[in-house]
Amino acid sequence: LNIQGIIAKRRDKQPHTQEELQYLAHGAADGSIEDYHLSAWLMAAYLHPLEEQETAWLTQAMATSGERLDLSGLPKPWVDKHSTGGVGDKASIVLLPLLASCGLTVVKMSGKGLGITGGTVDKLSSVPGFRLDLTPQEMRDQAQRIGIALTGQTPNLAPADKVLYALRDATTTVGSIPLIVSSILSKKIAGGAEMIVLDVKAGSGAFMKTALKAKELAAALKRTAELCGLQARLAITDMSQPLGRAVGNALEVAEAIEVLEGRGAGRFQQLCMRLCGLTLMAAGAVASEKEGEDLALSKLESGAALRKAKEWFAAQGAAWPTETLPSAPVQKKVFHQGTAGWAWVVDAQTVGEVVVELGGGRREKDDEIDLAVGVEVHVEVGTQVEHSQLLFTVHAADEAHADAAAQRLVEAVEIVTEPVRKPGLVLEVM
Ligand code: URA
Numbered sequence: 001l002n003i004q005g006i007i008a009k010r011r012d013k014q015p016h017t018q019e020e021l022q023y024l025a026h027g028a029a030d031g032s033i034e035d036y037h038l039s040a041w042l043m044a045a046y047l048h049p050l051e052e053q054e055t056a057w058l059t060q061a062m063a064t065s066g067e068r069l070d071l072s073g074l075p076k077p078w079v080d081k082h083s084t085g086g087v088g089d090k091a092s093i094v095l096l097p098l099l100a101s102c103g104l105t106v107v108k109m110s111g112k113g114l115g116i117t118g119g120t121v122d123k124l125s126s127v128p129g130f131r132l133d134l135t136p137q138e139m140r141d142q143a144q145r146i147g148i149a150l151t152g153q154t155p156n157l158a159p160a161d162k163v164l165y166a167l168r169d170a171t172t173t174v175g176s177i178p179l180i181v182s183s184i185l186s187k188k189i190a191g192g193a194e195m196i197v198l199d200v201k202a203g204s205g206a207f208m209k210t211a212l213k214a215k216e217l218a219a220a221l222k223r224t225a226e227l228c229g230l231q232a233r234l235a236i237t238d239m240s241q242p243l244g245r246a247v248g249n250a251l252e253v254a255e256a257i258e259v260l261e262g263r264g265a266g267r268f269q270q271l272c273m274r275l276c277g278l279t280l281m282a283a284g285a286v287a288s289e290k291e292g293e294d295l296a297l298s299k300l301e302s303g304a305a306l307r308k309a310k311e312w313f314a315a316q317g318a319a320w321p322t323e324t325l326p327s328a329p330v331q332k333k334v335f336h337q338g339t340a341g342w343a344w345v346v347d348a349q350t351v352g353e354v355v356v357e358l359g360g361g362r363r364e365k366d367d368e369i370d371l372a373v374g375v376e377v378h379v380e381v382g383t384q385v386e387h388s389q390l391l392f393t394v395h396a397a398d399e400a401h402a403d404a405a406a407q408r409l410v411e412a413v414e415i416v417t418e419p420v421r422k423p424g425l426v427l428e429v430m
Pocket of ligand 1: 084174179180181183184
């Protein structure tokens with residue numbers, strides 16, 4: 001095998017063998033293949049997308065390119081939950097204790113956020129003391145003991161993905177569906193997963209801007225997971241407006257806590273219940289999604305989910321953060337200045353970009369972020385809006401940032417004079 005031959009095959013739309021993809025992934029991980037060769041192959045693979053079987057082979061090769069977490073022997077059933085990323089998506093912080101209180105074991109490795117989509121690792125790092133560096137042994141022990149373990153990615157997990165992702169970014173080839181699929185699933189397989197629940201986000205605040213593209217990604221994820229022997233349940237969910245009220249790391253933790261403490265409402269809580277129902281169903285713990293949702297709601301109402309969340313935070317070194325989350329020094333309210341009407345657009349992408357500009361998200365992967373800043377969204381698509389109604393609260397490090405954010409946020413909302421239907425939340429389940 002040689003890399004020029006592999007590049008030429010892709011260039012000429014000839015199918016790859018499993019050995020070729022293994023050579024490529026392992027050569028990316030150990031540095032034996034040069035970046036310029038990998039970049040050329042990536043562009044060829046972008047122009048001539050991998051077929052299903054090739055995608056599964058690449059996924060498996062990337063998954064075995066570094067360390068793997070062995071989670072055999074954990075109490076079953078156990079699951080991994082993953083979102084493709086959105087604006088205000090803090091669902092994992094609710095779902096992990098909720099699912100564990102319903103009897104599942106949940107093990108998860110989370111990434112940092114990049115661009116407008118946040119990462120669970122950043123959100124939880126706003127909780128003083130919360131450890132995100134559990135060793136594989138600690139993960140196993142904690143999952144065994146309390147049914148939940150979450151950690152940041154270990155540096156040597158699917159190292160081929162780290163190399164290929166950085167080159168995809170540099171060569172504008174990130175958007176290829178087979179490359180996205182192998183990137184996501186290789187990390188899940190290396191993390192020891194056998195069953196995953198994937199929330200594929202669709203809309204301006206997501207990677208996939210339309211429901212059609214999200215569906216294409218979801219179908220490819222499902223098929224590749226099956227070919228790799230990974231059980232997968234997928235939901236395609238709306239990300240055209242921010243999820244819930246809070247966008248920004250510490251603000252989002254506070255909103256997740258509201259739900260766990262029984263003070264939640266609206267679309268964010270609804271999504272948590274739906275995802276919990278379909279996960280319980282997929283894991284065989286209940287007979288229907290409805291039964292799963294009812295079980296989740298009963299655990300929320302009885303306080304069992306909250307007790308589990310407190311146990312989880314304590315196990316990872318953190319006190320329950322009632323008054324210890326960081327808060328930003330400047331808060332600025334943004335009111336609706338136009339005529340009354342109905343909210344037609346509350347653009348997730350604009351809100352996400354504002355949070356990045358406030359310092360709450362990364363432009364480059366090694367950027368420092370401010371965990372306290374963010375935006376609270378007080379308006380939802382389909383609701384009536386009066387003149388002077390509160391639309392947003394900006395949480396900023398200083399007045400200048402707050403003013404700039406307030407100006408930009410006005411563009412995120414479109415109010416029309418005719419009533420607007422509330423959009424769907426879960427667009428499809430597969
Ligand atoms: N998330 C990943 O982990 N990889 C991608 O390529 C896209 C989203």
